[in-house]
Amino acid sequence: MRIGIDCRTILNSKSSERAGVAHYSYYLLKHILEIDKNNEYILFLSHGQTLPKELFARNVKVVNFSKKIFPFIHSHYGVAQEIKNQHVDIYHSLSGILPLFFKGKSIITVADLSMYVNPQWFSPKKIFGDFFWRKILIPKSIKKANRIIAVSENTKKDILRFFPIQEKKILVIHNGLERENISDNKVKEVLEKFNLIGKKYFLFIGTVEPRKNIINIIKAFEEFLYTPHPSARGGHPLPQGEREKSEGEINKEEYFFVIAGGLGWKYEPMLDAIKNSTVNSQIKYIGYISAEEKISLLKNTLCFVWPSLYEGFGLPILEAMACGAPVITSNTSSIPEVAGNASIMIDPNDAQALSEAMARVAHNENEQKKLRLLGIERVNFPRTKVWEVFFHQNGRAYEILQIFLNIYF
Numbered sequence: 001m002r003i004g005i006d007c008r009t010i011l012n013s014k015s016s017e018r019a020g021v022a023h024y025s026y027y028l029l030k031h032i033l034e035i036d037k038n039n040e041y042i043l044f045l046s047h048g049q050t051l052p053k054e055l056f057a058r059n060v061k062v063v064n065f066s067k068k069i070f071p072f073i074h075s076h077y078g079v080a081q082e083i084k085n086q087h088v089d090i091y092h093s094l095s096g097i098l099p100l101f102f103k104g105k106s107i108i109t110v111a112d113l114s115m116y117v118n119p120q121w122f123s124p125k126k127i128f129g130d131f132f133w134r135k136i137l138i139p140k141s142i143k144k145a146n147r148i149i150a151v152s153e154n155t156k157k158d159i160l161r162f163f164p165i166q167e168k169k170i171l172v173i174h175n176g177l178e179r180e181n182i183s184d185n186k187v188k189e190v191l192e193k194f195n196l197i198g199k200k201y202f203l204f205i206g207t208v209e210p211r212k213n214i215i216n217i218i219k220a221f222e223e224f225l226y227t228p229h230p231s232a233r234g235g236h237p238l239p240q241g242e243r244e245k246s247e248g249e250i251n252k253e254e255y256f257f258v259i260a261g262g263l264g265w266k267y268e269p270m271l272d273a274i275k276n277s278t279v280n281s282q283i284k285y286i287g288y289i290s291a292e293e294k295i296s297l298l299k300n301t302l303c304f305v306w307p308s309l310y311e312g313f314g315l316p317i318l319e320a321m322a323c324g325a326p327v328i329t330s331n332t333s334s335i336p337e338v339a340g341n342a343s344i345m346i347d348p349n350d351a352q353a354l355s356e357a358m359a360r361v362a363h364n365e366n367e368q369k370k371l372r373l374l375g376i377e378r379v380n381f382p383r384t385k386v387w388e389v390f391f392h393q394n395g396r397a398y399e400i401l402q403i404f405l406n407i408y409f
Contacts, residue, residue: 001039001040001089001404002040002041002042002086002087002090003039003040003041003085003088003089003090003091003092003328003404004041004042004043004044004088004090004091004092004165005029005041005042005043005051005091005092005094006044006091006092006094006095007029007043007044007045007046007051007094008044008045008046008049008065008095009021009022009025009056009094010025010026010029010045010051010052012059012362017339020378021094021095021111023092023315024094024111024151024175024315026052026055026220027176027178028094028400029043029055029104030054030055031176032401033057033059033060033398034057034129036401037057037058037059037228037400037408038060038178039059039106039404040059040060040104041057041059041060042063042086042088043055043060043061044061044063044064044065044079044082044083045062045063045064045065045209046064046065047063047065047066047067048063048064048067051178054351056110057398058263059155060280061080061086063086065078065079065082066078066082075099076099076101077099077100077101078103079099079376080102080103080336081101082097083099083102083104083129083404083407084104085396087102089105090104090105090106090107090220090378090404090407091104091105091106091107091139091232092106092107092108092109092400092404093106093107093109093145094109094302095108095109096108096109096111096138096141097137097138097141097340098139098141098144098145098255099105100136100140102144105146105407106146107115107145107146107147107149107400107403107404107407108141108142108145108149108153108251109149109151110142110148110149110150110151110155110159110312111151111155111312111313112151112158112311112312112313112333113159113162113259113311113312114156114211114238114310114312115130115134115138115156116134116158116160116162116293117333118211118309118310119134119260121209121210121211121266124334127402128155133360139163140157142165142331143163144167145169146169146407147169147170147403147406147407148165148169148170148171149159149170149171149172149173149175149400149403150170150171150172150174150402151172151173151174151312152172152174152313152334153172153336154308154333154334154336154337155172155312155313155334156170158228167228167346167367169173169297170276171403173319173400174313174338175313175315177315177318177319177322177379179322180291180295182292182293182295182382183324186292186296187295187296187299187300188296189296190292191296192213192286193293193298194258194286194297196256196258196297196300199254199256200255200256200258200302200362201205201247201255201256201258201297201300201301201302202221202255202256202257202258202296202299202302202303202304202305203257203260203302203303203304203305203320204257204258204260204261204262204304204305204306204360205254205260205261205264205289205294205297205298205304205306205310205316205354206218206261206306206316207261207262207264208239208259208262208263208264208267208271208285208310209264209265209267209270210266211267211268211309211310212261212308212309213307213308213309213348214270214273215269215270215273216348216349216351216354217257217305217307217354218257218260218273218274218277218283219355220305220307220350220351220352220354220355220358221257221277221283221355221358222277222278222279223351223352223355224255224355224358224359224362225255225279225282227355227359245400254282254361255282255302256283256284257268257282257283257305258282258284258286258297258299258301259274259283259285259286259290259304259393260285260286260288260289260293260294261287261289262287262288263287269287276379288397294319295323298311298319298324298325299325300322301320301325301372302326302361302362302368302380303323303325303326303327303328303361303368304316304317304320304326304327304328305327305328305354305358305360306320306327306328306329307328307330307346307348307354308329308332308335308348309328309330309333309349310331310332310333311330311333311334311335311338312333312334313334314329314335314338314339315338315385317329317335317338317339317377317408318338318378320375321342321375321376321378321379322375322376322379324372324375324376325375326343326344326361326367326368326371326372326375326405327339327342327343327344327371327374327375328343328345328357328358328361329343329345329346330345330346330347330348331345331346331347331348332347332348335385336351340378341374342374342375342377343369343371343374343375344357344360344361344371387388
């Protein structure tokens with residue numbers, strides 16, 4: 001069987017940076033190629049892209065699409081023609097989109113439907129593009145695909161909510177958790193790089209964009225710093241008139257908030273909020289970080305704070321738990337499905353609730369310990385086959401390989 005996989009999402013314009021769908025695509029493909037040495041894989045890349053060397057194998061053929069002259073024609077006719085030329089039996093689109101002129105057997109993976117659930121997050125400057133995707137491309141892809149993989153039960157519900165398709169066409173396969181170990185020396189090196197040795201810091205990791213709720217994070221952190229330890233004033237915040245204090249007077253213990261992640265669309269208001277914050281000297285925006293840096297920061301954070309407004313899955317929650325970090329996150333979309341009872345969940349629109357949750361973790365060592373243990377248990381205890389697929393990449397790869405076989409035969 002010749003299986004075609006669209007790998008253009010594995011690498012973005014900076015080639016070394018992977019997040020979201022790119023992260024999903026890379027590790028899924030890596031594990032499928034590790035367990036399947038019989039079928040042939042045709043991996044499609046954009047013009048000029050190079051497949052990471054660790055993904056090369058005897059049963060892998062790399063095909064680069066031709067250079068785009070007319071992007072629209074290329075994306076829907078040129079790509080479909082190249083897939084046909086390679087005599088692909090099944091085509092798997094990891095981005096959830098099929099070329100309009102593609103007519104073969106196919107699987108699509110749908111990460112989320114934020115374009116439908118929260119259309120206000122998308123740029124009004126791209127009216128035609130958004131209309132084309134919302135009204136034509138995504139609906140046709142969902143209708144045309146033989147099977148649809150949803151990364152969470154919540155995403156499956158969203159698909160059924162917006163599209164008139166049979167439920168049996170959708171299979172939920174949660175994102176897997178890829179574990180990486182790093183040395184204590186590397187951890188120390190990372191903490192020194194970001195000047196965090198001996199510091200108490202909250203941590204957010206994710207693309208800087210509206211749905212990540214960074215402005216509310218900053219509001220909550222300000223409130224947290226201006227609210228003394230509960231034993232000092234009963235947990236009541238300082239009056240507004242007393243908030244113009246020097247950095248050293250804000251809180252006897254120095255707390256920082258570290259925000260890590262690449263810049264997404266509409267990032268400017270978030271960077272402005274950091275710059276204009278009354279506690280900006282205690283907020284560190286460090287940009288995109290490597291996998292080693294991410295693990296190092298998670299292992300040493302006081303608490304991982306992730307109050308996203310909407311997620312198709314929410315892999316950073318599991319990554320944080322695997323590193324032993326207490327987690328505060330949202331009670332919306334797929335997040336409760338991922339975090340379960342191993343986190344503190346709050347309304348992401350309520351900055352006060354977030355601030356109180358941060359104080360609850362920061363000022364209570366028993367709470368920290370409890371959340372660390374619950375998180376580690378959640379990612380390490382495969383009680384059922386579903387849990388095994390939920391947290392381990394190989395389980396997910398086997399499931400998807402079985403879908404290929406079912407469609408082909």
